[in-house]
Amino acid sequence: MLEVKNLQAFYGESIILKNINLDVQEGRIVCLLGRNGVGKSTFLKSIMGLVNTPCGSIRLQGSEIIDQPTYARARAGIGYVPQGRDIFPHISVKENLQLGLEVNNGKGNISPEVYELFPILKEMLARKGGNLSGGQQQQLAIARALVAHPKLLMFDEPTEGIQPSIIKDIGKVILHLKKEGYTILIVEQYLEFILDIADYYYVMDKGTIVAQGFVCDMDKETIQHKISI
Amino acid sequence: MDTYLLQIFNGISVSSIFMLAALGLAITFGLMKIINMAHGEFIMIGAYAAYVIQNIFSQYLPASIFDFYFFIAIPASFLAAGIFGWVLERLVICHLYGRALDSILATWGVSLILQQLARSIFGAPNVDVKSPDWLNGALLIHPGLQLPYKRLFIMLMVIICMTAIYYLMYRSNYGRKIRAVMQNRAMAASLGINTRKIDAYTFAFGSGLAGIAGCALTLLGSIGPTLGTNYIVDTFMVVVLGGVGSLWGTIAGGFLIGTGNTTLEFLTDATLGKVLIFTLVIIFLQWRPKGLFTINSRSLDE
Structure with missing residues (x-):
């Protein structure tokens, strides 16, 4: 589904990602682990086209997208749930969801399934996005990415700063999405959360991949050591 | 008292024109963080577009339909200023995103170029646009207080435009996209x-909205290449006072500047009135730096 080869990424003059190779196979949940500041979020941003990526290759379902502008990558079928959620604060929850349909030029409807996954959103449709709590904003951000049925879903630290009960809900939603056949790439620091849901993992340190493997074969303690400070 | 009421009425009708121009400025500043010093020139372009339409009607079309030229002039002004705005964005503005200071200088240069262009085409002296006959005359409230039809028409026109803008910005798909880009460009993309x-x-x-404002200004007096420069300061003041990017703020700011200006000018004189209104705006902004209408929310990234 997604193949990244020899990817470099820069913020201005400084290099953040040195040489990344990463694959996400169709129908799998792949997780990218790592400490703060090693370039995990930058990696997702470079797939989205939000940072400068002078060399390397990003292929989505076999076609190269590294030269495409951000909006075209979204339209090619990448759903992005950024760190910090990035809900539009001054417009309503409903309008936030409707913006998720923009990949199809705003056509189509918000499927009822979204409200089944996140019942809380249905009660809050008229509220301003900025007035939701952190956990509600996270659910809204996931719902907003889902309304367009993307081929690849990318989550950036979905558990960060969120109360345990909602983390559990989000975990359930991700497993449900896997059953439905979604391909998912998650960036995380919270190892326990990943163990239950991911199939394959990569560990990133200082802008390169330092370990990878199947989650079922993972040596938990070594990995925990690699990603904790 | 009647004189004062008439002054207030005139003040509101002039400031309603500012509101229209200011809305264009507020939307573009809110969206792109570009300070467009050439915005006044779009007012001028709109005014000259009305002038051209008037000339076409008086020269090539029967005199009986001359009075209706204004209904063609309004969309023509919008289109003319809009097309100039589009070209300017494509050629100049798109290279200036995120560079507010550079944008002031560059758009100021553009404004000088556009003024000279108008001078070369239409000549330096002011030209007159003849108002349609049906706008001459006034609504008689009682002897001593007459409200000119022209100014009533301007207010009606601005109200219609405002309603249209409201629907476009807050009730349409396109408006939703604009607001999304204003609030978070990267996420919108x-x-x-x-x-x-x-x-x-x-x-x-x-830019097109500024063009309509220019079209309205032709009803109030003669127009010249520097028309925009005369109005741009007041337009900026309305935007700053109202709060950038806020529709209601711009409307309230326009009302306050319009009525405040005329009141102070009535009580003192034209120059002192201007000085006083500027001073009041400055003092007000010390108290509320973001303007009349600010938006509060829970989000942290502001």
Whole structure:
């Protein structure tokens, strides 16, 4: 589904990602682990086209997208749930969801399934996005990415700063999405959360991949050591 | 008292023109963080577009339909200023995103070029646009207080435009996209919104609004190449006072500046009135630096 080869990424003059190779196979949940500041979020941003990526290759379902502008990558079928959620604060929850349909030029409807996954959103449709709590904003951000049925879903630290009960809900939603056949790439620091849901993992340190493997074969303690400070 | 009421009425009708121009400015500034010093020139372009339409009607079309030229002039002004705005965005503004200071200098240069262009085409002296006959005369409230039809017509026109803008910005797909890009450009792009296209269309639309303002100004007096410069300061003041990017703020700011200006001018004189209104705006902004209408929310990234 997604193949990244020899990817470099820069913020201005400084290099953040040195040489990344990463694959996400169709129908799998792949997780990218790592400490703060090693370039995990930058990696997702470079797939989205939000940072400068002078060399390397990003292929989505076999076609190269590294030269495409951000909006075209979204339209090619990448759903992005950024760190910090990035809900539009001054417009309503409903309008936030409707913006998720923009990949199809705003056509189509918000499927009822979204409200089944996140019942809380249905009660809050008229509220301003900025007035939701952190956990509600996270659910809204996931719902907003889902309304367009993307081929690849990318989550950036979905558990960060969120109360345990909602983390559990989000975990359930991700497993449900896997059953439905979604391909998912998650960036995380919270190892326990990943163990239950991911199939394959990569560990990133200082802008390169330092370990990878199947989650079922993972040596938990070594990995925990690699990603904790 | 009647004189004062008439002054207030005139003040509101002039400031309603500012509101229209200021809305264009507020939308483009809110969206692109570009300070467009050439915005006044779009007022001028709109005014000259009305002048051209008037000339076409008086020269090539039967005199009986001359009085209706204004209904053609309004959309023509919008289109003319909008097309100039679109070209400006594509050629100049799109290279200046995120560089507010450079944008002031560059758009000021553009404004000088546009003024000279008008001078070369239409000549330096002011030209007159003849108002349609049906706008001459006044509504008699009681002897001593007459409200000119022209100014009533301007107010009606501005109210119609405001309603249209409201629906476009808050009730349409396009408006939703504009607001999304204003609030978070990167996320809007990540949802598949072509932000470059939104920028270009919105800039053209904002310029077109200034064009309509220019068209309205032709009813109040003669027009010349420097028309825009005369109005741009007041327009900026309305935007700053109202709060950038806020529709209601711009309307309230326009009302306050309009009525305040005329009141103070009535009580003192034209120059002192201007000085006083500027001083009051400055003092007000010390108290509320973001303007009349600010938006509060829970989000941290502001």
